[in-house]
Every structure is written in C-alpha cells, then in structure tokens.
Amino acid sequence: xxxxxxxxxxxxxxxxxxxxxxxxxxxxxxxxxxxxxxxxxxxxxxxxxxxxxxxxxxxxxxxxxxxxxxxxxxxxxxxxxxxxxxxxxxxxxxxxxxxxxxxxxxxxxxxxxxxxxxxxxxxxxxxxxxxxxxxxxxxxxxxxxxxxxxxxxxxxxxxxxxxxxxxxxxxxxxxxxxxxxxxxxxxxxxxxxxxxxxxxxxxxxxxxxxxxxxxxxxxxxxxxxxxxxxxxxxxxxxxxxxxxxxxxxxxxxxxxxxxxxxxxxxxxxxxxxxxxxxxxxxxxxxxxxxxxxxxxxxxxxxxxxxxxxxxxxxxxxxxxxxxxxxxxxxxxxxxxxxxxxxxxxxxxxxxxxxxxxxxxxxxxxxxxxxxxxxxxxxxxxxxxxxxxxxxxxxxxxxxxxxxxxxxxxxxxxxxxxxxxxxxxxxxxxxxxxxxxxxxxxxxxxxxxxxxxxxxxxxxxxxxxxxxxxxxxxxxxxxxxxxxxxxxxxxxxxxxxxxxxxxxxxxxxxxxxxxxxxxxxxxxxxxxxxxxxxxxxxxxxxxxxxxxxxxxxxxxxxxxxxxxxxxxxxxxxxxxxxxxxxxxxxxxxxxxxxxxxxxxxxxxxxxxxxxxxxxxxxxxxxxxxxxxxxxxxxxxxxxxxxxxxxxxxxxxxxxxxxxxxxxxxxxxxxxxxxxxxxxxxxxxxxxxxxxxxxxxxxxxxxxxxxxx
Numbered sequence: 001x002x003x004x005x006x007x008x009x010x011x012x013x014x015x016x017x018x019x020x021x022x023x024x025x026x027x028x029x030x031x032x033x034x035x036x037x038x039x040x041x042x043x044x045x046x047x048x049x050x051x052x053x054x055x056x057x058x059x060x061x062x063x064x065x066x067x068x069x070x071x072x073x074x075x076x077x078x079x080x081x082x083x084x085x086x087x088x089x090x091x092x093x094x095x096x097x098x099x100x101x102x103x104x105x106x107x108x109x110x111x112x113x114x115x116x117x118x119x120x121x122x123x124x125x126x127x128x129x130x131x132x133x134x135x136x137x138x139x140x141x142x143x144x145x146x147x148x149x150x151x152x153x154x155x156x157x158x159x160x161x162x163x164x165x166x167x168x169x170x171x172x173x174x175x176x177x178x179x180x181x182x183x184x185x186x187x188x189x190x191x192x193x194x195x196x197x198x199x200x201x202x203x204x205x206x207x208x209x210x211x212x213x214x215x216x217x218x219x220x221x222x223x224x225x226x227x228x229x230x231x232x233x234x235x236x237x238x239x240x241x242x243x244x245x246x247x248x249x250x251x252x253x254x255x256x257x258x259x260x261x262x263x264x265x266x267x268x269x270x271x272x273x274x275x276x277x278x279x280x281x282x283x284x285x286x287x288x289x290x291x292x293x294x295x296x297x298x299x300x301x302x303x304x305x306x307x308x309x310x311x312x313x314x315x316x317x318x319x320x321x322x323x324x325x326x327x328x329x330x331x332x333x334x335x336x337x338x339x340x341x342x343x344x345x346x347x348x349x350x351x352x353x354x355x356x357x358x359x360x361x362x363x364x365x366x367x368x369x370x371x372x373x374x375x376x377x378x379x380x381x382x383x384x385x386x387x388x389x390x391x392x393x394x395x396x397x398x399x400x401x402x403x404x405x406x407x408x409x410x411x412x413x414x415x416x417x418x419x420x421x422x423x424x425x426x427x428x429x430x431x432x433x434x435x436x437x438x439x440x441x442x443x444x445x446x447x448x449x450x451x452x453x454x455x456x457x458x459x460x461x462x463x464x465x466x467x468x469x470x471x472x473x474x475x476x477x478x479x480x481x482x483x484x485x486x487x488x489x490x491x492x493x494x495x496x497x498x499x500x501x502x503x504x505x506x507x508x509x510x511x512x513x514x515x516x517x518x519x520x521x522x523x524x525x526x527x528x529x530x531x532x533x534x535x536x537x538x539x540x541x542x543x544x545x546x547x548x549x550x551x552x553x554x555x556x557x558x559x560x561x562x563x564x565x566x567x568x569x570x571x572x573x574x575x576x577x578x579x580x581x582x583x584x585x586x587x588x589x590x591x592x593x594x595x596x597x598x599x600x601x602x603x604x605x606x607x608x609x610x611x612x613x614x615x616x617x618x619x620x621x622x623x624x625x626x627x628x629x630x631x632x633x634x635x636x637x638x639x640x641x642x643x644x645x646x647x648x649x650x651x652x653x654x655x656x657x658x659x660x661x662x663x664x665x666x667x668x669x670x671x672x673x674x675x676x677x678x679x680x681x682x683x684x685x686x687x688x689x690x691x692x693x694x695x696x697x698x699x700x701x702x703x704x705x706x707x
Contacts, residue, residue: 026052030084040084042068043075049091058095067094070124093297129153130347130360131234135167137345138174144187145170159225164191165199168222171234172203175241176210183569184588196223198564198592205591208407209598212236215409235359242366243272246279249395253375257282269419276365280309283374287312296365297356303331306353310338313374317341328354339364342371393608394486400598400611401493407596408433417493422484423449424458427492431465434500438465455482462492471495494610501617508624519613526556526616529623533559542616543609549573550582550604553615557589560623564589579605590615594622 029052033044045068046061059067068087069075079087135158136150144166151157161167169185184202186195200219207214212233221229245251248268257278258267267275273296280293289308293299300306307322317338325331332350340346344367348360402417410429414420421427425447432439443461445454459478466473472495480488502517519542527538530552537552547553550573558565569585571578583601590597595618603611 026085026088027081030081033084039078040080041075042077042079045079045084045087049088052088052091055088055091055095059091064091067091125153126349126352126357127235127359128158128231130363131231131238132158133346134238135171135234139167139170142170156225156227159227159230162230163223163225164196165203165222168203168233168237169199169206171237172206172210175237176244178584179210180206180591181584181588183566183585184592201594202588202592205594205596206588207233207237208596209403209591210237210240211403211406212240213406213409213413215407239359239363239366242363242370243276245370246272246275246366251373251375253373254279256376265419269416271413271415273362276362276369279369279373279375280305280365283312284308295358296361297358300361301354301356302328303335303353306335307331309368310335310342313368313372314338314342339368342368344368344371392602393606394490396600396603396608397490397494397610398486399600400603400614401490401497403598404497405430405493407598418484418486418489421489422459422482423447423455424460424462424478424481425449427462427481428458430496431462434496435465435469438468452482466492466495469496469499471499497614498610501614501621505617505621505624508621522613522617522620525620526552529559530555533562535559539616541609542612543607545607547607547612548605549579550586553586553604553619554582554589556616556619557586557593560619560626561593564593576605586615590619593619595619 029048030040033040033048035041035044043065046064049055049064050059050061055064065075067090132151132153139145140149142149148157148161151161164186166185166187169180169182173180173182180202186199188195191199197219200222203222204214204217204219213236214233217229217233246254248254248264254267254275255264257275258264267278270278277293277295284291284293284305287308289305291299291305293305304323307318311318311320311322319334319338322331322334322338325334329350332353335353336346336348336350344364347363347367348357352360353364398417402414405414405417405426408430410426410433412420412426412429414426423445425444428439428441428444440461444458445451449455449458456478459481461478462481463473463476463478471492473492476488476492481492505517505522506515523539523542530537533555535555537555539547539552551570554565554567554570558567571581573579573582580601583604586604587597587599587601595615597615597618599608599611599615602608604615
C-alpha cells in the first residue's frame with residue numbers, strides 16, 4: 001500500500017510548500033552549490049538563486065545577497081537544504097510583492113500552520129523588539145519575573161531569561177489563562193538541570209495544548225536559547241493570544257459578517273487570521289474602500305486600508321488629512337498615533353507598515369479588533385450564533401482531537417474539526433501519519449475539492465482503512481463524515497487515538513512482548529503502580545466516579561516519579577473548587593513529566609471516560625520508557641528534592657530495560673514508520689486491535705439505520 005516517496009523534508013509544513021516535481025530539482029541545485037569543503041554557505045546562494053524560475057529576472061545577485069543579509073549577517077554561515085528552501089520561499093514572496101501580483105503565497109498569512117523553525121533566522125530586530133515589548137507589558141508585574149523585567153530589546157537578555165523555562169510558561173498562561181498550574185513551575189532562583197528540563201518539557205507540552213506547532217523544537221533548543229526557534233515559538237504564543245477572540249464562541253457578534261446559516265458554518269471553519277481579514281474587509285466595504293485586502297503585507301503597505309478602517313471605527317480620533325499625506329512613512333506614523341488613542345499597543349513601527357511585515361501587521365489589526373470591533377450587539381444575531389455552538393462535552397472533545405491532530409505535524413492545520421474533516425483529506429493525512437502506507441493516494445483528491453463525490457471517495461477510503469484497523473464502524477459510510485455527523489466523527493477519531501496509544505504501548509517490546517494491549521492492561525498497570533508505592537486508592541474503571549477528586553492520579557504520578565508531586569499543594573478534593581485545583585495540578589504535573597495530553601480539568605472532574613483513558617495511558621507510556629534505577633533526571637548531589645507523598649515509596653520490581661528497546665515517541669508526537677508499521681514488533685501483515693466495547697455512537701447509528 002505504500003506510495004511513491006520522493007525528497008523528504010523533516011518539516012511537514014515546508015514539505016507542503018513544494019511538489020515532488022520541484023523538490024528533486026531544488027535538491028540537485030542545492031547540492032551543486034557545495035564548495036570544496038562539501039558545505040553550502042549563505043554567500044554561495046546568490047549565483048544559484050538568481051537562476052531559479054520564480055526569481056529569475058526579478059533580482060540581481062547583489063540584491064539577493066542584500067535580502068539574505070537582512071536575516072543573516074554572516075555570509076560564511078553554513079546552511080542546510082531546509083534553510084535553502086526557506087530562503088527560496090522568501091525570495092518568491094518578495095518577487096510576488098514586487099510584481100504586485102494578486103497571487104499570494106499560500107503561507108503568507110497562516111501563522112498557526114507555520115512551524116517554529118524560521119527562515120534563516122528571518123525574525124529580525126523589529127519583530128524581536130515587538131515581542132519583548134509585549135512580554136514587558138504583560139509580565140512586568142509578575143511576582144517572579146518583575147526582578148528581570150523590563151527587558152532591553154537591543155540585547156540578548158530575552159534569550160538568557162528563557163533558559164530556565166519560567167518565562168515561556170508564564171507567557172503561555174497569558175495567551176490562554178489557566179493552561180499551566182503555576183504551582184507546577186519550578187521557580188527557584190537557581191535551578192538544577194533536572195528542574196530546568198522539567199520547565200521546558202512543561203512549556204512544550206503546554207504550547208501544543210494551546211495550538212502551537214512545535215514539531216521541530218525540543219527542550220535542548222530552549223536550554224541553549226536558540227534565537228530563531230525561541231522567537232518562532234514566542235511569535236505563535238503571542239498570536240494565539242491576540243487572535244483568541246476571533247471566533248463565534250468568544251465574539252458571537254461576528255455573525256454580522258455573514259448572511260445566512262450556511263455562511264455561519266463557513267465562518268466557523270475559517271482560521272482566526274482569515275476571520276480577521278473578513279472583519280477588516282466588512283468595515284472597509286462600509287467605508288467605501290474599493291479594494292479587497294487579502295493579506296497583512298503588500299495590501300496594507302500604503303496605509304490606505306488602515307486610514308479607512310480607523311476612520312470608520314473611531315472617527316473621533318482620525319483625520320481625513322491622513323489620506324492626503326503623500327509620504328507613506330509619515331502616513332503610517334499618523335495611523336499609529338490614531339490607533340494609540342484607542343489604547344492599541346505599538347506592535348510595529350511606521351517602517352514595518354511600509355515594508356509590509358506580515359506578522360506585525362496582523363498583530364496590529366488584531367489589537368484594533370480587540371479595542372473596537374464595531375460589530376452590532378443585536379441580541380437576535382447573537383442568540384443565532386450561540387445556537388451554532390456545541391454542548392460543553394462535545395466542544396471539549398472537539399478541542400482535544402483538534403489539538404492532538406495538529407500536534408502530529410501533518411501538512412494541514414485544523415481550525416475547526418467538524419468542518420475541516422468533511423472532505424476526508426485531513427483524515428487521510430492523519431491515517432498516513434499514524435499507519436504509514438495505509439492510504440492509496442492515487443484514489444484521493446486534494447482540496448480544494450469542487451465535486452461532492454470526490455469528498456465521498458476520500459471519506460470512503462477513510463472508513464475502509466478504519467475497518468482494516470478493526471475499528472467499530474457498523475453501518476457507517478463515508479457520506480456520514482461528509483455530512484458532518486459530529487457523533488460519528490468523534491467516535492472515529494477516538495478509536496484512532498486509542499489505537500495509536502495501544503500500538504505505542506505494544507511497541508515497548510520488553511514490557512508487552514509484542515502482545516496486543518487492551519484498556520484492561522492499562523487499568524491494571526495503573527492500579528498495580530499505586531499499590532506498589534504503598535497506597536490504597538484504586539480505580540474500578542475509567543468511569544469510576546471516585547476519580548473526580550484527582551487523588552488517584554496524583555498518587556499514580558507520585559508512584560512513577562516520587563519527586564514530581566508536591567503533596568503540600570494537594571487538596572482533599574471534597575468541594576468542586578478543591579477538585580478543580582487537583583485536576584489542574586494533575587494536568588500540569590503530567591505535562592511536566594513529558595506526557596503530551598489535551599484534556600481539561602473538567603474532564604477529570606466529570607470523569608470523562610475517554611479522556612481518563614488517554615491520561616492514564618500517557619502516564620503509563622512515559623513510565624515504561626524510564627530505565628529503572630538512577631536516571632538522567634536525578635538531581636545532582638546536594639540538590640533539594642521537592643516534597644514527596646507522606647506515604648513511603650516502595651521499591652518497584654527489579655527490571656532491566658535495554659535502552660535500545662525504548663522509543664522516544666510521545667503518544668501524540670509525530671509517529672515514525674518503525675513505531676507503527678505493520679512489522680513493528682509483530683509479524684502480522686497489519687496491526688489488529690480488539691476494541692473492548694463498541695462505540696456507543698456507532699451502535700446508535702446502527703440501530704437508527706435498522707429502524
């Protein structure tokens with residue numbers, strides 16, 4: 001079932017920007033650039049770049065050298081093939097802007113889809129200064145950080161401060177409040193390597209849990225303070241914060257942008273930056289602006305769109321003289337002065353507007369939206385928008401599966417799960433990532449798909465593969481996905497997530513001996529771990545209501561790593577408030593260990609069976625990868641160890657784990673071919689996972705069909 005594999009790029013987003021016709025040619029050109037030492041430097045690129053199709057005739061070698069010099073001052077710096085591709089994309093974008101063409105690069109405004117690895121360190125001083133100003137503004141009063149802030153954007157103080165992991169954890173909580181229980185952050189003035197690594201692990205797992213793409217960044221990158229990776233991550237976190245209100249749930253007034261229910265569904269499926277563009281064009285049209293703004297770069301360079309927008313939203317702060325000003329820099333300065341009267345923070349300079357910095361212009365427009373969106377407060381429209389939202393549990397499950405899919409690093413970024421999977425393409429990408437070679441791409445249609453039957457074909461293949469994996473899909477057809485049947489979509493994704501977890505646990509060969517793993521195995525493991533540690537709590541099932549107080553999971557976490565739980569912070573879990581404190585602490589402690597999980601405190605408090613299973617399996621997977629005895633996480637001699645449970649910990653059974661047998665995968669990280677290939681630890685031609693119980697959603701569908 002495996003298809004053609006051409007030139008592979010480790011960054012999925014970057015891979016998606018080129019076809020397999022382009023990549024071999026570009027790879028050949030890159031290799032031909034190597035100098036006598038066998039390396040390629042930035043200075044070697046201009047003679048090659050000037051001949052490439054998208055750049056030829058647009059720039060001279062000197063101009064290309066100057067462009068490259070903007071992001072890399074050392075022309076002798078060695079680069080790899082991915083950096084070469086990013087440099088080419090940058091030149092393509094400049095060539096498009098220079099032509100004034102309406103054809104924009106498909107990645108020009110999509111920050112959420114972009115990975116944290118940036119083009120040749122392309123985030124320049126202007127963006128760095130903007131992010132530093134944001135940090136100074138939002139974290140300046142933080143009790144722990146106030147002694148280090150404000151930071152000077154002209155220095156490398158930012159990169160030094162992030163090395164202990166505290167700043168990034170705090171910034172994530174500013175972007176999405178409550179993501180991290182700050183009691184779980186190690187905030188000593190001097191951290192040992194173990195504590196520092198815990199903070200960075202907590203940061204990366206929490207960043208994934210709010211929607212950041214961190215496929216190409218690890219804890220070592222944060223410890224070393226690598227500037228382009230850090231700024232790429234900070235950029236994503238800040239933008240998530242700035243665009244947080246651009247959805248119908250947070251701002252139901254956005255329904256004013258559309259005319260009917262069909263358009264509302266389309267609006268719900270748009271990426272936040274696309275919604276922002278739609279909002280901006282809505283007001284520009286009312287203001288009489290004749291052009292359509294399709295990006296936050298070339299379309300806003302002249303400042304006209306901003307002048308019209310501000311004059312419509314805040315006429316008391318604006319002046320018609322803005323448009324009369326011919327000097328673009330002076331006009332941009334007047335626009336920023338008008339915006340400041342609305343209390344908009346200065347995320348950019350007049351130069352950034354004139355040069356069309358996409359990230360900073362997007363941040364600027366988002367600030368205007370936050371302070372004055374100019375939308376109607378018509379209660380009829382708002383109630384209509386609220387009718388479109390899901391119940392709490394469905395919303396939480398949608399969020400969990402959406403974030404899990406995005407964390408895997410597939411080419412397509414999911415903004416709205418139920419809308420984005422209906423054409424089947426995302427699900428095929430997901431299946432190929434989890435079970436390589438399972439998809440017949442010759443029979444698949446890539447979006448945009450105009451013919452409805454092509455969507456059905458994609459979804460039929462999804463169902464076919466699901467049945468090959470022994471999923472419970474009685475009387476379920478591809479058209480159910482195309483129609484957006486939420487229960488069946490959630491049921492399918494749950495079985496796929498569960499399959500992934502069980503396969504990963506199975507592939508820890510020393511523990512499973514290649515046997516199939518079941519839910520019962522996970523349940524028994526958790527109870528045995530808690531019992532071996534000398535405690536008496538017990539989990540009857542994954543829907544045991546006694547789990548709502550969180551004590552069992554805190555004891556399980558303490559059993560697998562005694563240092564990680566500070567029992568002075570644990571409550572009895574008797575009231576709802578105490579339960580929430582424990583549940584929030586559990587999630588942060590698990591992420592701090594290295595578990596990538598996407599559940600919310602409410603899932604523990606309400607004992608959501610699916611989410612409880614994923615939490616337990618994640619802890620189990622992390623634990624089984626740890627060598628018994630002294631590990632790398634052991635603090636140096638003399639380091640203070642956090643308070644452990646008052647119950648004495650017993651030694652676990654004598655086991656020896658061969659390092660070569662242990663995979664470094666996390667349950668929701670990108671899965672390697674070896675991890676889930678049919679041959680991994682098993683001679684069967686395809687993995688068979690027995691479902692303990694048929695999905696209730698699928699059973700319901702089968703019953704209705706029979707009737």
